[in-house]
Structures are given as C-alpha cells and as structure tokens.
Amino acid sequence: MVSLDNLVVTTALPQIRTDLGAGLEGLEWTVNAYTLPFAVLLLTGAALGDRLGRRRVFLGGLAVFTAGSAAAALAPSIEALIAARAVQGVGAAFVLPLTLTLLASAVPPERRGAALGIWGAMTGLAVAVGPLIGGAITEGVSWQWIFWVNVPVGLIALPIGLRALAESRASTSRLDVTGVALISAGLFGIVFGLVRGEGHGWTSTPVLTSIIAGAIGVAAFVAWELRVARAGGAPMLPMALFRIRGFAAVNATALLFSMGMFGSIFLLAQALQNVYGYSPLEAGIRTLPWTAMPLLIAPIAGPVSDRIGGRPLLLAGLALNAIGLAWMGLVLSDHMSYGALVGPFVISGIGMALFFVPVATVALGVVPEQFQGLASGANNALRELGGVLGIAVLSSVFAARGGYDSPASFIDGTRPAVLLGAIAVAMALLSAIALPRRGAQPTSFVDDQPAPVHADRPATETVGASAAG
Structure with a gap:
C-alpha cells in the first residue's frame, strides 16, 4: 500500500489539475510531498522502531498513513492535498522499513533470501501498477477514491497487526535527532529549489538560496555523522559504510535508477492522456506492457537470482531499462500510434522486474551481517530520494522545453526529459558494474565501528533489523 x-x-x-486548478509545480508537489518525507524519515522511522518497539511504531505509522489518506481524499485545494500527501509520507516512512525488519525476524535464515526477494518484487510491482490502479479508480469513481481505498485497508490491518505481530526492540538504539534535522532540512532545500527553479528563474534569490542552503545542510549532515562516529556514538548512517565499494555502488545504482524511472513515468503517464486523448483507465491499461512485466518476470527472476546471484540480474535489468527509455524518447511524437510504444514498454518492464527482485538481497549482501539493516534502510531511502529528484529534474527539463499548452508542446518537453531519464539509468548501470561478484565476502569497514545490538536476539543473527530497518 505505501x-x-x-x-x-x-x-x-x-x-487533479482541472479540479483543483493546479499548475506543473503543484502537480510535482502532489507526488514529491509524499516521496520526500518518505525518503528522509525512513531511517528515523526504523530507529524509532528499535527504540520504542517495532510493532508499536509500525502500527503507529500505519495509523498516520491511513489518516493522511482520508485527509487527501477530502482535500478542497491543491495546498490541502499536498499537506495530506506529506502526512501520508511520514506514515509510510514508519511502515516500510519495519516491514522488512519484521519479515526478516519471522523467516528462518535459510529462507530469508527468498522472502526478501518476494518483498522486493511486491514493492516493485506496487510501484509499477500504480498508474493502472490510479487510472481505473479515477475513471470508475473519482480521483479522491485513490486515497479512500487506503482507509479500509489500514483499518483492517491495524487489529490484525496487534494480534499477529510480535513486539521487539533494540537495547542500545538511540535516535540521532541532530542528524535527522540536518538531512531533512538539506534535502527539502534542494528539492524545493529544483521544483521552483523553472517557474521562478534558476538565478532568482529564493531558488539559489534554497539549493545552496540545502547543499550546506547535506554537507553538515555528513560532517555530523562523522563526528558522532569518532566520538563513539551511534550515527544514523555511518559514513564509513560508503568506504565499502559494494555499498556505495548499490546505493548509487538505486538513486540513479529511481531518478530515471520515476521521472519518466511521471511525464509519460500524463502524455497518454494530454497528448493522445486516452481516458485515465485507457491510459492505465496501455501501460500494462510496461507495468505488468514485474508480475510475469518476478516469479522466474527470484529463483534465478538465488542460483546465480543478484548482480547479473541487476546489470541486465538496468541495461534493458536504459534501452527502453531511450527508445521511448526517440520515437515520441504528437502524431505517433500507440503501437510504437509497446516495444519499449515491454523492454522497460522486463528491466524493472529484473532490478526490483534482487536489489534488496544485493543491498544486504555487500556489508557484514550486523550492518545489514543499515544497508537496507539506506538503500530504500536513496531509492525514494531518487524518485523525488527525478521528478524535480525531469519536470524542470520538461518545463524548459515544452508545457501544457498543446499536445506538440507537451511532447517537446517530454522527449528530452525521457532521454535524460535514460541517461540516468545508463549511469546506474555503470555504478552497478562495481558491485562484487557472487561469492565475494562482505567487507569489514572499520574495526571500531559499533554494531547494532538487539535485545531480542544476538547481533550475529540479525538481518535487516538494525537501527535503520
């Protein structure tokens, strides 16, 4: 759901643009208001779970998400919708990392790879079928019901979670409040500047100030985390992890992949309606050659990943994604037939499945076992952040080269934006080449780095359950 x-x-x-009178900036924030707090607070949500109880924080996040969904459905203006989406994002950040923690705790070690593969495939499938489900609900009822459908799911899941989930926490978990504040302010400043840049001028004082302040905030976060580690504390995200080649590579890969894919889907889903005249449901159905591929490929890719490792699948998936997006960008025109998009949709869909199935297992496998939760949390956070940046950057390219004035203008903006998305995914492929091959042992990065210790089980048995989810 999240x-x-x-x-x-x-x-x-x-x-939404018609009903609430939103412009491009408002539409960007309709998506980014959800993904930005989702990305920024993922590590925080999992750390709170370790400290206050994972089941308690998971169910609290689910309640916040459900309330935010109801508020979004009732939103009378684009500003109210953006605010409600931000509440949803906060709740989602407390839910998603703890699903992985709770799953890893419940599954025996010998079945954990398969379970994490299913988790990754379901996460990828949920992202992929979003446009189809959104289109079907929008046309069948109204766009408000996109959010209403979350409410009964949340209300049913809450009592089930209270009954079925076991409570657990970590004995030494501490929340890095300063780190949370610095990274939250830094990322918000950068994204806020990127979203407003085209409409207000890239050299305008508010935009430049926002981006520069955001960059300073991110730099201050890195400096603070290094300081906490040197003092023997528990940083939210140990910077020493990035000295592990595989950890740096898998996170750069996730960030760049999400930039290219999310930003492209944001524009292409609108193009099917604004340019080619399809209804929301018709547009969603026509994305099925793209979005249905994870459903068809994931059951095959999971066992293959267990046999040959996740790296080959990641490389193949990223290559196919880059080819598919580049193909779309090259053939897009305001007078083309839908059939011209089927081929690149299928290729991109297969690539998406091959990426999502093994990425969680790869992220966990490149670090020592006691730090696998940190690896998982960081990978999820950067993947969400990549989506935020992708929508902001590709929308800026779209606004600079085109707009909503006519179908031709929309295509003029979408074509270079999608090609930029293809370049981002190609860069992700280059990053993934640095991943260690199957059989390589996880690298120890610093001997004095404190490992997460859990009250409910020894640290050596922990997978995906550290202070980062």
Missing part, C-alpha cells in the same frame, strides 16, 4: 502510493496519482494528475 509503495503503491508513490505513483498511484500519476494517471489522476490531469483530473
């Missing part, structure tokens, strides 16, 4: 809401609004954006 992964679905990343892109479930994309096919509803034309209707």
Whole structure:
C-alpha cells in the first residue's frame, strides 16, 4: 500500500489539475510531498522502531498513513492535498522499513533470501501498477477514491497487526535527532529549489538560496555523522559504510535508477492522456506492457537470482531499462500510434522486474551481517530520494522545453526529459558494474565501528533489523 502510493496519482494528475486548478509545480508537489518525507524519515522511522518497539511504531505509522489518506481524499485545494500527501509520507516512512525488519525476524535464515526477494518484487510491482490502479479508480469513481481505498485497508490491518505481530526492540538504539534535522532540512532545500527553479528563474534569490542552503545542510549532515562516529556514538548512517565499494555502488545504482524511472513515468503517464486523448483507465491499461512485466518476470527472476546471484540480474535489468527509455524518447511524437510504444514498454518492464527482485538481497549482501539493516534502510531511502529528484529534474527539463499548452508542446518537453531519464539509468548501470561478484565476502569497514545490538536476539543473527530497518 505505501509503495503503491508513490505513483498511484500519476494517471489522476490531469483530473487533479482541472479540479483543483493546479499548475506543473503543484502537480510535482502532489507526488514529491509524499516521496520526500518518505525518503528522509525512513531511517528515523526504523530507529524509532528499535527504540520504542517495532510493532508499536509500525502500527503507529500505519495509523498516520491511513489518516493522511482520508485527509487527501477530502482535500478542497491543491495546498490541502499536498499537506495530506506529506502526512501520508511520514506514515509510510514508519511502515516500510519495519516491514522488512519484521519479515526478516519471522523467516528462518535459510529462507530469508527468498522472502526478501518476494518483498522486493511486491514493492516493485506496487510501484509499477500504480498508474493502472490510479487510472481505473479515477475513471470508475473519482480521483479522491485513490486515497479512500487506503482507509479500509489500514483499518483492517491495524487489529490484525496487534494480534499477529510480535513486539521487539533494540537495547542500545538511540535516535540521532541532530542528524535527522540536518538531512531533512538539506534535502527539502534542494528539492524545493529544483521544483521552483523553472517557474521562478534558476538565478532568482529564493531558488539559489534554497539549493545552496540545502547543499550546506547535506554537507553538515555528513560532517555530523562523522563526528558522532569518532566520538563513539551511534550515527544514523555511518559514513564509513560508503568506504565499502559494494555499498556505495548499490546505493548509487538505486538513486540513479529511481531518478530515471520515476521521472519518466511521471511525464509519460500524463502524455497518454494530454497528448493522445486516452481516458485515465485507457491510459492505465496501455501501460500494462510496461507495468505488468514485474508480475510475469518476478516469479522466474527470484529463483534465478538465488542460483546465480543478484548482480547479473541487476546489470541486465538496468541495461534493458536504459534501452527502453531511450527508445521511448526517440520515437515520441504528437502524431505517433500507440503501437510504437509497446516495444519499449515491454523492454522497460522486463528491466524493472529484473532490478526490483534482487536489489534488496544485493543491498544486504555487500556489508557484514550486523550492518545489514543499515544497508537496507539506506538503500530504500536513496531509492525514494531518487524518485523525488527525478521528478524535480525531469519536470524542470520538461518545463524548459515544452508545457501544457498543446499536445506538440507537451511532447517537446517530454522527449528530452525521457532521454535524460535514460541517461540516468545508463549511469546506474555503470555504478552497478562495481558491485562484487557472487561469492565475494562482505567487507569489514572499520574495526571500531559499533554494531547494532538487539535485545531480542544476538547481533550475529540479525538481518535487516538494525537501527535503520
């Protein structure tokens, strides 16, 4: 549910634009207001779970998400919708990392790879089918019901979670409040400047100030985390992890992949309606050659990943994604037939499945076991952040070269933006080449780095359950 809401609004954006009088900036924030707090607070949510109880924080996040969904459905203006989406994002950040923690705790070690593969595939599928489900609901009822459908799911899941989930926490978990504040302010400043840049001028004082202040905030976060580690404390994200080649590579890969893919889907889902005249449901159905591929490929890719390792699948998936997006960018025109998009849709869909299935297992496998939770949390956070940046950057390219004035203008902006998305995914492929091959042992990065210790089980048995989820 929380992964679905990343892109479930994309096919509803034309209707939201009409009903609430939103411009491009408002539509960007309809998506980014969800993904930005989601990305920034993922590590925080999992750290709170370790300290206050994972089941308690998971169910609290689910309640916040459900309340935010109801508020989004009732939103009378684009500003109210953006605020409600931000509440959803906060709740999602407390839910998603703890699903991985709770799953890893419940599954025996010998079945953990398969379980994490299923988790990754379901997460990827939820992201992929978002445009279809959003289109079907928007046309069948109204765009508000995209959010209403979350409410009964949340209300049913809460009592089930209270009954079925076991409580656990970590004995030494501490929340890095300063780190949370610095990274939150830094990322918000950068994204806020990127979203407003085209409309207000890239050299305008508010935009430049926002981007520069955001960059300073991110730099201050890195400096603070290094200081905490040197003092023997528990940083939210140990910077020493990035000295592990595989850890740096898998996170750069996730960030760049999400930039290219999310930003492209944001524009292409609108193009099917604004340019080619399809209804929301028709647009969603026509994305099926793209979005249905994870459903078809994931059951095959999971066992293959267990046999040959995740790296070959990641490389193949990223290559196919880059080819598919480049193909789309090259053939897009305002008078083309839908059939011209089927081929690149299928290729990109297969590539998406091959990426999502093994990425969680790869992220956990490149670090020592006691730090696998940190690896998982960082990878999820950077993947969400990549989506935020992708929508902001590709929308800026779109606004600079085109707009909503006519179908031809929309294509003029979408074509270079999608090609930039293809370049981002190609850069992700280059990053993934640095991943260690199957059989390589996880690298120890510093001997004096404190490992997460858990009250409910020894640290050596922990997978995906550290202070980062």
